[in-house]
Amino acid sequence: xxxxxxxxxxxxxxxxxxxxxxxxxxxxxxxxxxxxxxxxxxxxxxxxxxxxxxxxxxxxxxxxxxxxxxxxxxxxxxxxxxxxxxxxxxxxxxxxxxxxxxxxxxxxxxxxxxxxxxxxxxxxxxxxxxxxxxxxxxxxxxxxxxxxxxxxxxxxxxxxxxxxxxxxxxxxxxxxxxxxxxxxxxxxxxxxxxxxxxxxxxxxxxxxxxxxxxxxxxxxxxxxxx
Numbered sequence: 001x002x003x004x005x006x007x008x009x010x011x012x013x014x015x016x017x018x019x020x021x022x023x024x025x026x027x028x029x030x031x032x033x034x035x036x037x038x039x040x041x042x043x044x045x046x047x048x049x050x051x052x053x054x055x056x057x058x059x060x061x062x063x064x065x066x067x068x069x070x071x072x073x074x075x076x077x078x079x080x081x082x083x084x085x086x087x088x089x090x091x092x093x094x095x096x097x098x099x100x101x102x103x104x105x106x107x108x109x110x111x112x113x114x115x116x117x118x119x120x121x122x123x124x125x126x127x128x129x130x131x132x133x134x135x136x137x138x139x140x141x142x143x144x145x146x147x148x149x150x151x152x153x154x155x156x157x158x159x160x161x162x163x164x165x166x167x168x169x170x171x172x173x174x175x176x177x178x179x180x181x182x183x184x185x186x187x188x189x190x191x192x193x194x195x196x197x198x199x200x201x202x203x204x205x206x207x208x209x210x211x212x213x214x215x216x217x218x219x220x221x222x223x224x225x226x
Contacts, residue, residue, distance in 0.1 A: 022174055022225040028059035028074075029179065029221030035214060054080030054100070054216055060223075062110070070110040076132055078102035097138070104132030104159075122169040126181065132159045134190070161188035165217070177223040183213045 035052045055078065062072025082098040108128035115122045137154040163186015171177040187209040 023064045025062050025064075025072075025177070025223040025225045026060070027177075027179070027221055027223035028057065029181065029219035031056040031058070031217070031219035033214065033216035033218065035216065050082060050084040052080070052082050052216075054078060056102075056219065058106075058219065058221075062223075067115075068112050070112070072108055072110065074106040074108065074128075074130075076102060076104040076106055076130065078132070099137050101135045102132045102159075104130055106130035120171050122171070124167050124169065126165045126167060127163075128165065129162045130160065133157070133193075134159055156193040157190050158193055159188065159190040162186050163188075169223075171225075175225050177225060179221050179223055181219045182217060183211070184217045185211045 031054075033052075033054045036049060057077045058074040060072055060074040062070050064070045078101070080100045082100070106128045108126045111125050111127070113123045113125060134157045135154050136157070163184050165181050165184055167179060167181040169177050169179045187207070189205075189207040191205045
């Protein structure tokens, strides 16, 4: 009987040590957001609506320093579109759709606020600094210059930001976790790279700070721990 008990204790110790040794993870998240802005003025006697869609794929890798702290990085690939009655792309140029493409990186520090049920449920905050390069290209150019669509250069911008994102993680096993992140509290800035090609562009440099809980900042995914 003692041998059986000792064997069970040994198995439990090995399992615990194995779980503790899983200090790294690899995985990613997917975020999809949709919104409509109805306050874009009046065009042609009717309200000008702006429909926005975006999707972000973000593979990530991380390392757990201890039970409370971890560090990691995300690669960011995003695509989206803006559709409206009078999108301003360049002075004197209007269109009905603006496509956007993004590529970037976001290193982060993760603080685990609280863990419940032996670590199966974890609430955390990610503090991150990100950089993205964006490309914006117009479709459906009007005002008698449709033939010059291919000659209109896309706008290229550099975007960076720093902020905090809350999140939740469910780990049914030590090797696998489901993760969700929502919201952003921080600062963002975007600057045009090719100003010489868009001297009269309406898409000027911009900055923003505040709290945003829109669907654009919702991401869900999975992590594999090892």
